[in-house]
Amino acid sequence: MADNNNNNILTLKGVHFSYNDNREILSDINFYLPKGELLGIIGPNGSGKTTLLNVISGILKPKKGEISLLNQNLNKLPIEQIAKFISVVPQDTWVTFNFKTKEVVFMGRLPYISRLKGETLEDYQISREAMKKTHSLSLSENNIQEISGGERQRVFMAKALAQTPQLLLLDEFTSHLDLNYKYEMLNLLKKALNEEELTIISVFHDLNLASIASDRLLLLNEGKIEKIGTPQEVLTKEIIQKAYGVKPILISHPDLEVPQVIM
């Protein structure tokens, strides 16, 4: 996979980011993402994981460097255009007003809906399909403020899929999910990668889950890329100790043969 491969959905070149106080949150980020890959972003608290995700989604503009999405300069694309390519499952899933979950999922169709003409039957069908895939169809008549955090995350996942993106960004989406839903969601993502030609970037808090789920891992430390590569390449004793400051014990997952970190 060459760096300038046309198969890459996303390329970051020399990206720097800082808020107004000039302390660099991200410095010199370079990587590319081929279509169909699941890239896991890991790193200690405050290492810039969420900031990197926000820079990729276009919410934050880099101070230096260039991001290209499907060979177009991301920061020159209008946001309504970006919304057709990228969708995001956020960490914070609170909704101000008490919409039904099916109405929240339907909001994923907004980038495609004319404000004058309104939605079509197809928009409803895509939303319903997305709810089916995320096992949230049984919640469709419930109010969003009256379901659990884990259920809300599944609903937001459905909303992100209803947006029919090419690149899906996830910010610690498994944080409120029970074990069974965690693995079901992972299977769902794998399925989406294969069947819908989706590409995924996910921030993980849980290194072991990241190791199981990701094709490649990107380890951030103090705003810089410490290491990018396969889980075997990234999750080594030396690298983890450098980034997290603890001495881990590494074992290999008995079935999947990916590294697992135990303390």
Add this chain to the structure above:
Amino acid sequence: MNKPLIENAGYTNWRKKLILMLLVGSLSILGVSLICLNFGVVPIHPKEIFSLLWGNSPDKTNSLIIWQLRAPRIVLGVITGAALSTVGGAFQGILRNPLADPYILGVSAGAALGACIGIALQHVTGYLFASYLPLFAFIGAMLSLYLVYKSSKISYSANSTGLLLAGVAITFLFSALITILLAISGKELQSMVFWLMGDLSAANWKKISIITLPAIIGCLLLFFSSLDLNALSLGEEEAIHLGINTGKLRIRIFLIGSIIIASVVSFTGLIGFVGLVIPHIARLLVGPDHRIMLPASAFLGGIFLILCDVLARTVIAPTEIPIGAITAIVGAPLFIYLLRRKNK
């Protein structure tokens, strides 16, 4: 095309919902208006009112009472209630704050200061220009709108907190100036206080003809932002991810809403509570989708305000109670009752 197994994939077609709501809303507002025409100091038999409405009654006095006093007051009440509630609902949406009302972004304080300055000038100069008071109020409102807009841009333009803080700051500043005016005023104090509490009694067709167009066009513009307002309730960043320029949206809604409110309150004074509570009642009844909720707020607000106005002018007639007091006395218990019922 194959018929889908579940009609509309389990969704209700919003157009059907909207049409049903418009139908029910228009009929109720017509019905309530006709009932309200019957209340007043001079008793007029409903039958006579009916024939007066068709223009074939011999009684000139009664015709004058209905057509020049009661009818314009009801129409002004409907427009005012509808405008306050629609803007209140839209402001709650852009600020993601259920406690927002149409006055929270400072436009009312400007209008109030303008009106009080007008009343004070009238007293000092001895000229009677009561009919220009709305102009004073409108200029004041535009001044506060400009100041809020400018100061929100200086602080954090892409943030609802910035707009909210700017509105609150300008409101405090202008309220302080009003307090000073009230403190140094003499005889004109009562007219100032009455203006501040809101009043529909000076309604006439000319005023109605001035505010109708801005109110209707403004509310329609707000209505066409409904889907964006829906998305904003998922959060600022989520709305951007759905392709919505939230900064522009917020400024647009703020400007449109403030101009509607400025033109209405310049004629009616500051009628409180309606714009805060009616959107919530609308949400309880029809759900939070702004495409249905905003028009429903307009109808409910109109109905609520003319009912309150009937109370204001009949409870201790011939003395009138300020309508702003009635809206709160009636609205607060009603609101609490609806909330309790919903939570059961």
